[in-house]
Amino acid sequence: MSDTDAVLFANEAFYRAFADRDEDAMDDLWSASEQIACLHPGWGPLFGREEVLSSWTAIIRNPDSPPILCHDAHAHVYGETAYVICFEEIAGNFLVATNVFVREGRVWKMVHHQAGPTSVRPEVEDNGPAGPVN
Amino acid sequence: MSDTDAVLFANEAFYRAFADRDEDAMDDLWSASEQIACLHPGWGPLFGREEVLSSWTAIIRNPDSPPILCHDAHAHVYGETAYVICFEEIAGNFLVATNVFVREGRVWKMVHHQAGPTSVRPEVEDNGPAGPVN
Numbered sequence: 001m002s003d004t005d006a007v008l009f010a011n012e013a014f015y016r017a018f019a020d021r022d023e024d025a026m027d028d029l030w031s032a033s034e035q036i037a038c039l040h041p042g043w044g045p046l047f048g049r050e051e052v053l054s055s056w057t058a059i060i061r062n063p064d065s066p067p068i069l070c071h072d073a074h075a076h077v078y079g080e081t082a083y084v085i086c087f088e089e090i091a092g093n094f095l096v097a098t099n100v101f102v103r104e105g106r107v108w109k110m111v112h113h114q115a116g117p118t119s120v121r122p123e124v125e126d127n128g129p130a131g132p133v134n
Numbered sequence: 135m136s137d138t139d140a141v142l143f144a145n146e147a148f149y150r151a152f153a154d155r156d157e158d159a160m161d162d163l164w165s166a167s168e169q170i171a172c173l174h175p176g177w178g179p180l181f182g183r184e185e186v187l188s189s190w191t192a193i194i195r196n197p198d199s200p201p202i203l204c205h206d207a208h209a210h211v212y213g214e215t216a217y218v219i220c221f222e223e224i225a226g227n228f229l230v231a232t233n234v235f236v237r238e239g240r241v242w243k244m245v246h247h248q249a250g251p252t253s254v255r256p257e258v259e260d261n262g263p264a265g266p267v268n
Contacts, residue, residue, distance in 0.1 A: 035210045037219055039230050044254025045219050047208070074181065076169045076245070078236050081215035083246060085171055085179050096173050098232055098248045102212050111210070112217060114232045116250020120178030 003082070003103075007075040010108040011084040011099055015070040021060045027053055031109035034102055039114035041095060066091040071122035082108065087122040094118055137216070137237075141209040144235055144242040145218040149204040155194045161187055165243035168236055173248035175229060200225040205256035216242065221256040228252055 001009070010029065017025035030036055030053060038052040039045055046052045059065050073086035080103045088095040100112035135143070144163065151159035164170055164187060172186040173179055180186045193199050207220035214237045222229040234246035 034212060037208070037210065039219065039232065039250070039252075041250060042253050044252055045206075045208070045230055072179075074171070074179070076171065078168060078215050078245070079213070081212050083234060085173065085246075096179055096248070098173065098234075098246065100217060100232075100234065111212070112219075112232065114230070114248050114250065116173070116175060116248065118173075118178055119176050
């Protein structure tokens with residue numbers, strides 16, 4: 001698997017963890033050894049595993065959290081670090097996201113996520129995991 | 135100068151180029167050898183130097199572009215790559231931004247920028263360059 005494919009796989013695992021409401025998977029895919037951060041749309045910056053992962057736990061445990069689809073993921077790899085740009089489809093609305101990863105051994109771990117609104121639609125209809133059926 | 139300080143310096147140069155409406159500086163601070171991308175708030179993803187830099191040229195040349203202030207910049211360095219999270223104050227509104235840099239020789243070059251809305255205010259009133267007086 002190329003580095004690009006491995007990064008896109010890690011990116012897909014992030015959306016799969018969200019779709020499956022899998023707290024353990026979400027915890028595992030974020031780096032435990034590097035500094036991490038997260039910028040949820042409209043929120044202030046979150047720093048560190050406690051702040052970042054508790055935010056995802058709250059989102060995952062909220063039964064009103066809508067399904068999410070990932071579209072048009074592009075990976076840029078710079079040696080041991082990479083980021084993915086993709087669209088997120090949430091209840092018919094679209095966000096654009098930056099997901100930053102670092103290589104840790106054989107896997108790529110997430111260290112940062114930012115999502116924000118966009119007025120543009122993705123080119124590809126669906127290249128990510130389906131969300132849960134509520 | 136530590137890596138963290140050097141990355142924060144590169145981040146400040148980005149906002150300085152914007153504030154000074156310095157197209158050459160803006161062109162120079164983005165990597166010319168790596169893939170680059172940009173997510174302006176509300177826009178679709180831009181990829182490559184032509185798309186990214188023409189967007190900044192258009193913004194810089196627009197006399198109605200408001201001044202911008204950078205607040206609360208935090209740098210996370212991962213070897214040869216780094217990102218900065220900061221607030222952007224634009225005409226009394228606040229955005230949060232992710233700026234990704236790669237080390238090229240002695241300097242850090244920008245490879246990605248995303249900014250999006252936030253409901254939170256920065257903790258520090260001003261730690262970035264002032265924008266132009268229109």
